[in-house]
Amino acid sequence: MRIKRESIKENLTGYLFIAPQLLLFLVFVVYPIIEGIRLSLYRINYQSETFIGFENYNRLFADPVFVKSTINTVVFVVFIVALTVIFALFVSSAIFDKNAKYVSFIRGSYYIPVMVSMVVMSMVWSFLLNPANGLIPYAARQLELTSVNFLGDTNLVLPVIIFVTFATNVGSAIILYVASMIGVPKDIFEAAEIDGASRLEIIFKILIPMVKPTTIYIIIMNIIAVLKIFVVIQLLTGGGPNNASTTLMYFLYNNAFKYNQLGTASAVGVIMFLIALVLSIPQLRAMFKKD
Amino acid sequence: MMGMFRKGNKNKKKKEKIDIILNGLVIFFAVLNLFPLYWLFTSSLKNSSDVVKMPPDWFPKTITFSNYVDVFNNQPAFRWAFNSIFVSLVSTIALIIVSCLAAYAFSKLKFKGKNVIFIIFISSLMVPKEVMIVPLFRIIQDLGMVNSLNGMIWPNVATAFGVFMLKGFFDSIPDSLRESARIDGASEFTVFYRIMVPMVKPGIGALFILNFVQVWNDYLWQLVVGQDENSKTLMVGIATLMQDLNPNFAYKMAGATVAAVPMLLIFIFFQKYFTSGISIGAVKE
Numbered sequence: 001m002r003i004k005r006e007s008i009k010e011n012l013t014g015y016l017f018i019a020p021q022l023l024l025f026l027v028f029v030v031y032p033i034i035e036g037i038r039l040s041l042y043r044i045n046y047q048s049e050t051f052i053g054f055e056n057y058n059r060l061f062a063d064p065v066f067v068k069s070t071i072n073t074v075v076f077v078v079f080i081v082a083l084t085v086i087f088a089l090f091v092s093s094a095i096f097d098k099n100a101k102y103v104s105f106i107r108g109s110y111y112i113p114v115m116v117s118m119v120v121m122s123m124v125w126s127f128l129l130n131p132a133n134g135l136i137p138y139a140a141r142q143l144e145l146t147s148v149n150f151l152g153d154t155n156l157v158l159p160v161i162i163f164v165t166f167a168t169n170v171g172s173a174i175i176l177y178v179a180s181m182i183g184v185p186k187d188i189f190e191a192a193e194i195d196g197a198s199r200l201e202i203i204f205k206i207l208i209p210m211v212k213p214t215t216i217y218i219i220i221m222n223i224i225a226v227l228k229i230f231v232v233i234q235l236l237t238g239g240g241p242n243n244a245s246t247t248l249m250y251f252l253y254n255n256a257f258k259y260n261q262l263g264t265a266s267a268v269g270v271i272m273f274l275i276a277l278v279l280s281i282p283q284l285r286a287m288f289k290k291d
Numbered sequence: 292m293m294g295m296f297r298k299g300n301k302n303k304k305k306k307e308k309i310d311i312i313l314n315g316l317v318i319f320f321a322v323l324n325l326f327p328l329y330w331l332f333t334s335s336l337k338n339s340s341d342v343v344k345m346p347p348d349w350f351p352k353t354i355t356f357s358n359y360v361d362v363f364n365n366q367p368a369f370r371w372a373f374n375s376i377f378v379s380l381v382s383t384i385a386l387i388i389v390s391c392l393a394a395y396a397f398s399k400l401k402f403k404g405k406n407v408i409f410i411i412f413i414s415s416l417m418v419p420k421e422v423m424i425v426p427l428f429r430i431i432q433d434l435g436m437v438n439s440l441n442g443m444i445w446p447n448v449a450t451a452f453g454v455f456m457l458k459g460f461f462d463s464i465p466d467s468l469r470e471s472a473r474i475d476g477a478s479e480f481t482v483f484y485r486i487m488v489p490m491v492k493p494g495i496g497a498l499f500i501l502n503f504v505q506v507w508n509d510y511l512w513q514l515v516v517g518q519d520e521n522s523k524t525l526m527v528g529i530a531t532l533m534q535d536l537n538p539n540f541a542y543k544m545a546g547a548t549v550a551a552v553p554m555l556l557i558f559i560f561f562q563k564y565f566t567s568g569i570s571i572g573a574v575k576e
Binding site (some may be wrong): 015094110115125269279283 | 309310313314316317318320321322324325327328330331334342343345346347388389390392393395396397400401402403405408412413414415416417418419420421422423424425426427428429430445446448449450451454479483504507508510511515526529530532533540543544546547548550551554555557558562565566
């Protein structure tokens with residue numbers, strides 16, 4: 001009897017400690033997911049909601065702008081994540097064994113644009129790329145290149161956005177890699193050096209395989225971050241020219257808050273939710289294996 | 292012996308050469324990556340004609356602060372800044388309180404369903420709140436929190452990120468510490484508040500900085516919730532300058548600088564918390 005009462009009390013203490021977090025979590029995380037799935041099956045006009053099954057989804061897949069948004073989002077994810085991993089590996093493997101001041105200087109230089117935020121960086125890039133009085137079109141004219149309107153050209157707009165997003169955000173991956181590389185025991189490198197391995201061999205055959213868990217983490221976190229890419233689209237291109245640079249998040253936002261298509265927007269949200277969930281399975285498995 | 296020495300030396304030199312080339316490139320790209328910020332800052336100090344002059348002035352010839360005066364005169368920039376600071380600060384403090392409590396429970400207490408709840412918490416980390424922005428906005432509407440800073444704050448406190456991060460810190464404190472204090476008659480909350488919380492201070496510091504910046508830059512949600520002039524945050528307000536009819540780029544750049552400076556200062560003063568905080572979030576193996 002006593003033992004039972006003790007364990008009830010212990011349970012209760014535990015629940016009390018998690019209660020505030022759990023309550024917020026249920027209201028602002030769990031409920032919106034359930035409600036989002038429900039809304040995606042309805043047609044919503046101001047006050048009235050009509051159940052229409054999967055029609056929102058059917059219409060989405062028939063909508064060329066949605067298809068374009070999906071393709072663009074996938075293109076952004078693939079290229080931005082690949083560039084980020086390759087460049088961050090290059091920077092981190094060059095600096096990780098140098099003196100601490102130099103490491104923190106380089107790391108800081110790449111991280112500052114992350115801190116300053118995508119909003120501010122998008123504004124600067126929109127000025128730098130402005131066809132009439134931006135620095136980059138000016139340089140392009142000096143070099144007598146044919147196209148100077150980088151954001152107005154359907155073929156150039158995606159590469160430009162990929163570059164801007166990558167350059168702004170690569171700093172977080174560098175911080176993660178440097179931390180992880182500093183953690184690799186020094187004697188492994190020393191042993192390899194004694195065996196006559198060159199620096200490049202050490203980097204490719206020892207260092208990069210050793211930081212693989214960090215690589216997986218960076219890939220997943222960046223996929224999730226690029227999946228919701230929005231600010232740079234809104235501030236640089238507005239999805240244009242002619243929907244050439246629209247993304248899923250931008251499409252969702254427009255449907256929800258400009259065209260008042262809440263059912264459609266919810267369906268886009270559910271699709272993005274499922275993508276995020278599937279993509280995060282490897283990371284979740286890695287995290288739970290650790291425990 | 293001479294020969295051996297020379298060979299070793301030569302080998303080392305060759306290695307250093309590649310290393311020097313790579314590091315040279317790293318420095319070159321670092322400077323290039325900072326150039327847009329240099330351009331932002333110097334453009335904000337130019338007058339409206341110098342800023343669009345081609346060929347450009349690489350250094351501003353005459354320095355003017357009039358763009359900054361205009362930003363603060365034409366726009367409620369102080370109000371925006373106050374809103375940003377308030378939202379970031381309150382979200383972060385509230386997050387630290389609720390996630391400290393929960394992380395402690397997940398780490399040190401025993402209760403039914405603990406593992407299941409924890410797994411659900413952690414799984415949610417991978418789903419950005421933006422994908423459920425429609426139902427989330429409707430909740431905020433129902434709670435009467437549209438155009439209020441409350442609406443920007445509470446969804447951010449719901450994230451499980453703090454629990455995930457702080458649990459690791461509580462895990463590293465030996466259980467015996469709690470048990471002996473409990474035997475001495477301290478209540479669970481006293482143990483938590485007097486013994487455990489002071490020991491996870493580095494984790495709280497890192498979480499504070501990371502979350503503050505996260506909320507400060509939480510543009511899309513703040514854009515949706517704060518629609519009237521009074522509830523705009525700095526990021527949302529500054530971004531509207533881009534759509535402003537005023538064609539003066541120096542003015543827009545001054546606005547962007549105003550939004551950038553607070554974060555730059557935070558980074559310069561708290562750099563070590565960032566580097567530790569970000570890595571704590573990652574898998575360590």
